[in-house]
Amino acid sequence: MTEPGPVPKRPVFLQPLQIELPVTATVSFAHRVSGLLLALALPFLVWTLALSLHDPAGYGRVLAGLQYPPVRLALLVLAWALAHHCAAGVRHLLFDAGIGTTLAVARRSAWAAHGFALAVAALVAGALW
């Protein structure tokens, strides 16, 4: 692993509210954020699985946990993250296979990935509340 050299002086424009990102860039960034969220959720998934399989009381505790608003909110965010990560991931696999690599199609599939994730989140929200 080599250390990067000294950073040359260059103009910096870091005003997030003024930078207009194309939809393909927001999908790419959301793919990262959702992946990070899902990775952070992994220990909680195993904990929930272990608790639910341990005894009837543990199984009941997991079901009872669904009543708490913070748990529901976390589930909603994770449902969005999973749906987005899967949709954007499938989009990447298709790119790898040479499918949909023109800009126009890539933009449409990027909107589709955002839309799919929001639709799944809406369905989960409807099921939870």
Next chain:
Amino acid sequence: MKARYGGLRGWVLQRATALYLLGFIIYFSLHGLLSPPASFEDWRAWMQSTGPRLAALLFFVAVALHAWVGLRDIAMDYVKPLGLRLAVLAAVAGGLAATLTWAALTLSG
């Protein structure tokens, strides 16, 4: 310390695990939606049957490898000081290994 395959191995690993994870998530979600467990006994019996148990075990192996490649990419993009980067990578590797071990113990019990 440049990887011998120039990152190709991680790239292939990420794609191969992605395909399995996608299949497992669809299978598990559909099963949960179409025939949700009616009780603790029902749930445990299903998770202890050979197919779902092996599939879940393989899921945790695949997700640990997949997350390793992804989190390593993120660490290499945003954590520049070498010492800090190595510390982050060690924490990620340790956390994933511990999570995987916990999952394997849970599923084998």
